[in-house]
Amino acid sequence: MRESIKDKVAIVGMGCTQFGERWDADVEDLIKEATTEALEDAGIDIKDIQAGWVGTGRGSQQVPMGPPSAIIASSALQTQYIPFTRVENLCCAGQEALRAAAFGIASKCYDCVLAIGVEKLKDTGYGGLGEMYPGKWEPLYGALSTPPGRYAMAATAYFSKFGLSPQEGKTILAEISVKSHYYGARNPKSHLKREITVEEAVNAPMICWPLGLYDCCGVTDGASAAVLVPAEDAKKYRDDYVTIKGFAIATGAGWGKENEDYDFTYWAETREAAKVVYAEAGIKDPRKELQLVELHDCFSIAELIATESMFLCEHGKFREEFTEKRAYYHDGEMPVDVSGGLKSFGHPIGASGAREVYEIYKQIQGKVEEPSRQIKNIEIGLAHNQGGHPGRFVTGIAIIGAP
Amino acid sequence: MAGITSYGAYIPIYRLSRETINGVWGGTGKGEKAVANADEDSLTMGVEAARDCIKGVEKDSIDALYFASTTPPYKEKQSASIMAAACDLKEDIVTVDLTDSIRSATIAIMMALDAVKAGSARQVLVVAADTRLGPPDTAFESLFGDGAAAFLIGNEGVAVEIEGSTCLASEFVDYWRLEYDKIIRSWEDRFIREESYVPYVEKAVSALLKKQNMTAKDFSKAVIYSPDRRMQPAIVKSLGLDPKEQVQGLLFDTVGHTGTALVPMVLVSALEEAKAGDRILVVNYGDGADAHALRVTEEIGKLKDRRGIKGYLAFKIQLANYGKYMRFRDLMEWEHDLFMERRMALPEVWRRRNFYFRFYGVKCTKCGRIMVPPPNVCIYCQADEKYFEEVPLSDKQGKLVTYSMDVRSRALDPPNVLAAVNFDGGGRFFSQMTDRDPDKIEIGMTMELTFRRIHDALGIHNYFWKCRPVRG
Incomplete structure (x- = not known):
């Protein structure tokens, strides 16, 4: 890397829509809703924006030609001929939008840019994410490999490798989901707001063995947006801005499932991205130095493995280091997903990356919507996002902190 | 005679x-x-x-x-x-x-x-x-x-x-x-x-x-x-x-x-x-x-x-x-499916016919490892595919590495079991598992291969291989 991005780019405004099954809103409505909040938060007008990036997996279109262009954003916001670009990197799309916007600032091409993440999933008429359009191998090789199907293979493998009975394994996962629902219930913008118990989670209807209903995130609509400016200009907008400490994208070689040596119990891409971003941000002991981790918990097992793969505890030690110590609660030693996470806050594919950053941004400002989950004296947090599936991920990590 | x-x-x-x-x-x-x-x-x-x-x-x-x-x-x-x-x-x-x-x-x-x-x-x-x-x-x-x-x-x-x-x-x-x-x-x-x-x-x-x-x-x-x-x-x-x-x-x-x-x-x-x-x-x-x-x-x-x-x-x-x-x-009229048809591009099947029909993998002559489906570059040593030779794998048996059972799958015989199988002699197959008793699946069990009709779309029967617990 030629130069670190640390402290060069500031976020001075953020917005996030209500997440959920947004029967009232289409993809452009969601973009408008998140962006309006971000602009108001930054105290600027849409005319101040010089360029924009919108991250989305599918927009709202389950059609053969794939998702739409960035015109969904320029049209919703009526920007007048400024550059707007759509970025896509599966569930990393929102983080890719932030990264592209940050590079636009760091390159000194622009003074004020917009990053948006959005997804409209609930206009399809069915649950889940739908079929892939024909491509290499798909949908014949790997037919019916749903996201739960693929992540559950990791749970089975993890239980087996670390000698956990299905009951023990499911209980560890249930504890994670109880925490996610606890915070979902304490976040006004979250999708799922009902608290659950370990017993409910363990005994819930099976979705994909060994993952039950409460081990899986729902299908959610939503958008999030951020206004980025050069760090040296940030004070013109507000005092409590945050800066970007590091970005990493690790795009896996994509053949983990077919690699005899891969055992499905760790995320190789997350390990690599973590190493890069820790180096860029100057973090030596992540568990001690990070004050909040918002990670990609589309499934309970995804939280467990991502936690280990970001070196927040030793491989195989999640139960001792997180479950038993309750370390992942907002008042614990290493808070994780205290927004409710993808699991309870919701996971509109392209929106999640920027939405995680939104939680860290609000936490650092001491302005989370429901004060009972406010972390005390927090100055730095990490947002982790991954797209694809075990063995074939693209992972993005951003570290955000007080200047 | x-x-x-x-x-x-x-x-x-x-x-x-x-x-x-x-x-x-x-x-x-x-x-x-x-x-x-x-x-x-x-x-x-x-x-x-x-x-x-x-x-x-x-x-x-x-x-x-x-x-x-x-x-x-x-x-x-x-x-x-x-x-x-x-x-x-x-x-x-x-x-x-x-x-x-x-x-x-x-x-x-x-x-x-x-x-x-x-x-x-x-x-x-x-x-x-x-x-x-x-x-x-x-x-x-x-x-x-x-x-x-x-x-x-x-x-x-x-x-x-x-x-x-x-x-x-x-x-x-x-x-x-x-x-x-x-x-x-x-x-x-x-x-x-x-x-x-x-x-x-x-x-x-x-x-x-x-x-x-x-x-x-x-x-x-x-x-x-x-x-x-x-x-x-x-x-x-x-x-x-x-x-x-x-x-x-x-x-x-x-x-x-x-x-x-x-x-x-x-x-x-x-x-x-x-x-x-x-x-x-x-x-x-x-x-x-x-x-x-x-x-x-x-x-x-x-x-x-x-x-x-x-x-x-x-x-x-x-x-x-x-x-x-x-x-x-298929003896009744069923719920209409709102999902997009799982259409498969015929040119894709044709390009890789040795994989889909014959179940050929490749062996990298640089590092000796076997891969299926065939990648463009060795996933182990990054040697170019010009160093690959085709290997038939349909008669191989292997061991189950991990699996999941998708109860909510749109498979006609749920749960849809996804499996990773390591073949004896090399090669990993990420696969659907068929002909299985969901209560009797165990990591380490011996698997073999079977040619199946995976799904139909656009009036085309799409055939490919699955794994199943060995018979015999």
Whole structure:
């Protein structure tokens, strides 16, 4: 890397829509809703924006030609001929939008840019994410490999490798989901707001063995947006801005499932991205130095493995280091997903990356919507996002902190 | 003398108990019938039987493949050529589907014999498979089962000589299906028995006996087709056969009436018990009749490792209810699916045909590791694909590394089991697991491969390989 991005780019405004099954809103409505909040938060007008990036997996279109262009954003916001670009990197799309916007600032091409993440999933008429359009191998090789199907293979493998009975394994996962629902219930913008118990989670209807209903995130609509400016200009907008400490994208070689040596119990891409971003941000002991981790918990097992793969505890030690110590609660030693996470806050594919950053941004400002989950004296947090599936991920990590 | 040089058979793992059928419609049917899995059809079952049959056989010696079935998956598009690819046979091979008659299996054997005798083929693979359906709430529904058998016909290493045959054609109409019929139609059974079945079988057999200068007593076993449970005794009696000693059971209580595959499967079960010197009478019926005099040779001993009827009968999973059967055979109108069709691009299948049909992986000659599907660059040492050589993997077994069971899957036989299998000798297959008991899946269990119909879209049947717990 030629130069670190640390402290060069500031976020001075953020917005996030209500997440959920947004029967009232289409993809452009969601973009408008998140962006309006971000602009108001930054105290600027849409005319101040010089360029924009919108991250989305599918927009709202389950059609053969794939998702739409960035015109969904320029049209919703009526920007007048400024550059707007759509970025896509599966569930990393929102983080890719932030990264592209940050590079636009760091390159000194622009003074004020917009990053948006959005997804409209609930206009399809069915649950889940739908079929892939024909491509290499798909949908014949790997037919019916749903996201739960693929992540559950990791749970089975993890239980087996670390000698956990299905009951023990499911209980560890249930504890994670109880925490996610606890915070979902304490976040006004979250999708799922009902608290659950370990017993409910363990005994819930099976979705994909060994993952039950409460081990899986729902299908959610939503958008999030951020206004980025050069760090040296940030004070013109507000005092409590945050800066970007590091970005990493690790795009896996994509053949983990077919690699005899891969055992499905760790995320190789997350390990690599973590190493890069820790180096860029100057973090030596992540568990001690990070004050909040918002990670990609589309499934309970995804939280467990991502936690280990970001070196927040030793491989195989999640139960001792997180479950038993309750370390992942907002008042614990290493808070994780205290927004409710993808699991309870919701996971509109392209929106999640920027939405995680939104939680860290609000936490650092001491302005989370429901004060009972406010972390005390927090100055730095990490947002982790991954797209694809075990063995074939693209992972993005951003570290955000007080200047 | 030319004859059968090898045999194989296949019975799908699912069984539907006739008690379950009686519970829905009434009736007194006994035993059970074999039901093709939701991902099986006559083509895939034929591939199973063919692979059982050609185990250890020099594939280059197979110059033709004849596939007999009244239920081929396509009206236009040959099944035999797909089958030849799945069996990894050579490209310069004569393939044909023989259809529209139960007797196409035995006629295929006669045609194969002619080809071998004429010297135009060294060996011919004859495969018979059927998934015929009787109308719901009839004895035919209860009777009909699914299965397949295969024979290799040649003139070297002959295990069963075919000493003589007779064949009669008849315009008699007894059972039929129109182009879009799913279930068979039929005329009154006594009319069929009295005017066609008994007289044509008698005529074919007596012509054979006369031609071969033999009597019914010369046969240690007789494989005699019957359209249903009730017709065979009349002909057994009129031919003077001993029903207990001489007549080979038709597998109706365990497998059911498998249509085109019936006589071939029953012959395989007779051959599993046969010893050198035994003579077997084989009689098939439908659009006429044909009869054959067979003699078993010492070579029969080398075929003992075939799974055959005995091997496949030993593995079964009961279908929980009639609803599952209706799902598998698509017997109702179902909820409309809002999902996009799982369409597969034909050029993609064609580009990688050696992978999809033959299940070739590649071996990297730089690092020696095996990969499937073939990547562009070695996933282990990043050597370019120009250093790869193709390796056939469909006969490999391996160990289950991990799995999941998707209860909410749109699979017709949920849960959809996803599996990672490490092959003995190298290679990892990320796969769907079929023919499994969800309660008996364990990491480390031995898996083998099976060719299945994965899904249909755009009117195309998409075939590919799955793993399954090893049978045997």
